[in-house]
Amino acid sequence: MNRFKAALRTPWFGALLAIVVLLAVNTIKDPGYLAIGTNQTTGMMSGNLLDILRISAPIIMISLGMTFVIATEGIDLSVGSMMAIGGAVAMQTLSSINQPSSVTAMLTAIGLALLLAFVLGTVNGILVAVVGLQPFITTLVMMMAARGIARVITGGQNTNARNGPFNQLATGQILGIPTGFVLAIGIVVLVALLMRRTALGLMIESIGINPHASRLAGIRPRPILIAVYALAAVLAAIGGLFTVAEVMTVNPSSTGNLMELDAILAVVIGGTSLAGGKFSILGSTAGALLIATLNKTVVFLGVPSAATPAFKGVVIIILVLLQSDRVRSLLKRRTKSPTTPSTPTAELESQEALA
């Protein structure tokens, strides 16, 4: 019971609960929603759940990178455009090499895509950490610049390419689970090890909570900030690779468009405060899965595409409200003692808790 209560209090629990609720709603509409079957012709597993995992891979990637940026009290608005960079470089490389079954071609494409994203992410980091520009402005400019660069790379066109191994990143399966999702989880585990087995995670949190105290304790903020922005860009580019691998085409104007907002939402739902500080990798991953589930549900329930953003907004605001301390204390007061009027002191306390 105690453990259950502790789990209840973790922020990602809300995300998991919301996923379950959404799946339940879908199952009510179609009792066969959760079924997983096998495609007779290809021998691949198929089902809505697997679809959700597949489309969650890019969201998990950008949310992961965003987590650390937000933990340092920053924000990265350029991750959506970094997805376009990743996709554009990969597609352009594959189409100019034009070897439909070459693994080397795939690796070259991935390498070049990540390299360019790393360079642009480092630029973000230097502008924030060394020049001292606001993260919001810096990455807003990069959001426009990177999308422009993506367009220049593809010559303003949609670029198609054929490469079997690269396509497998999105459409393949490992033990029935989509390859993209398996890779994404693998990267999450690697990054989590990097953060928690070294002192990097601690230093990021320390800078996010109290930059002055951290500086006096001898932490150098600059290299850490630069690394955080570079990592966010590289992870976003990986997300872009997953996205374009599915259709083997990149549209430099729409790939990753507005995805930075999904990433920020996933991180906040996962319990990392926009004020910086303690971060939760598990929470952000759960948040990303929720966003993916939501995207699928909207289509499945037949919400008109014009109303989709509004529907998403409603679900997320409910979740965020349920996480707010003030709403929680209001609910608690209601359920515990419905007759007690709210006293000024209680009001004051909840305000302090918020602050």
Place this chain on the structure above:
Amino acid sequence: MTKSSPSVAAGSHPIVEVKDVSITFPGVKALDRVSFRLLPGEVHALMGENGAGKSTLIKALTGVYEIDSGSILIDGRERHLTGTASAQEAGISTVYQEINLCPNLSVGENVMLGHEVRGWAGIDWRRTHAEARTVLARMELGHLDPRAPLSSLSIAMQQLVAISRAMVTDSKVLILDEPTSSLDANEVEVLFGVVRRLRDQGVAILFISHFLDQVYAIADRITVLRNGQLVGEFLVQDLDRTQLISKMIGKDFESLKALGSTRQKDMRDRSTTPLLAAAGLGRKGAIDPTDVEVHAGEVVGFAGLLGSGRTELARLLAGADKADSGAITVKGEKAGIGSPVAGLAHGIAYSTENRRDDGIVADLSVRENIMLALQARRGWMRRVPAKEVDKLVQTYMQRFGVRPNDPDRPIGLLSGGNQQKVLLGRWLATGPDLLLLDEPTRGIDVGAKADIQETVAELAEGGMGVVFISSELEEVVRLSERIVILKDHRKIGEVVNGPEVSAQSVVSIIAAESEELAEQAAQELASSDSTTTDTTTTDTTNADSASDGRDS
């Protein structure tokens, strides 16, 4: 020095009268039945150390804080001040330490902001600027062009523009909160000229400053607060500097004298290479070039009032701020200490006076807070092994008796004294040669205070150099072997501790009106002490009595 103006007639009617005002914050009584009055045509200085309640009183007068009990009478009428606007309407204007003006607007726009002259089509800028010119002329600032951008003026001129702006509404009360902290001597004179002019026009001026000399140069009366309570109201000529300081720090002469009798004898050999030596170390606007030395195993006290430069000097030694003149040698070798990282690399740890903003990392656990500086020394890749962390955490939590004894509790939830102990653990974990402690005992209870003082003495005995800074002079005198005395951003003297040195003698050096007097006072002390200071012999009986003195 100006003579206090005789126009402050005893019979004149107070413009502001504060009666028995109390303000309570959670856990703290910030103002405890404080009464205070301000007469028209006087400059009234409000004095007190940190936490005395000066800023709370100002905020009550400007309507920022609501008063819990008591009353505020303005011009004889009781007023309920709800905010800056209602205070201004009541005739109270405030100029804060940081200039609250818009540098990108013109001088005239800044002066008239919110009081622009309106014509038939919106603001009439010509008349607005003309009006600004009149207001400026009243301050004898007629030579300023109202259309020039504010940013083209010096900081001092901007400060005067801020005062002009406060006087647009014909305020009867002007509150100047540390107006001179970023001005040089000539600029202060210009400012004082304006202040005197306003006083002669009948404006009541409340003046807050940490510079004693300035208070004596401009003020007619002084009100002293301590720990949220009123100590008293004095005419400037009835209260000399020594008396003022002892009123501010709350020790009368007798107890200051009594403390002097338990002083230890100096017995250190200072011919050896010092652990740290600074030559001509200074930073513009913070501390004038200063020489200072700390030997291994020695506790050096920095004594001075708030704003004297004691913190600024410590920050330069630790690399928390960059010096723009002078050099530091560590163990005889030149050391470039331009960042905290470099300071720690040279074995210098700095515990800040501002525990909450510069010390703790509130959401991290006690364990993480203790290991933070050590981890930073090792670099991010080499995480300090869990076993080593556990051992360090256990060592320091036990040694200092941190309560609650839970290393996983966020440090923000601990009491101030326990936070301070954890921070001491953080710095000691880096194994420093020199520990700079800035106000380590501020705002913590008596038990924790004694623990920390004991620790300081132990550390010095173990061979560490310690710089000890505290507003409580008797604490500095009790612990230190040598005391560096600072005032108005300058080192004004240095005394070797001995039976003749007391908190009072330190106060008298600080209070001495001029530099020569201070030097003279310091020399007198030095010469009376010379039999022990100039000889470099160490004798064991003295050493024993010294450690007794420190532990008491």
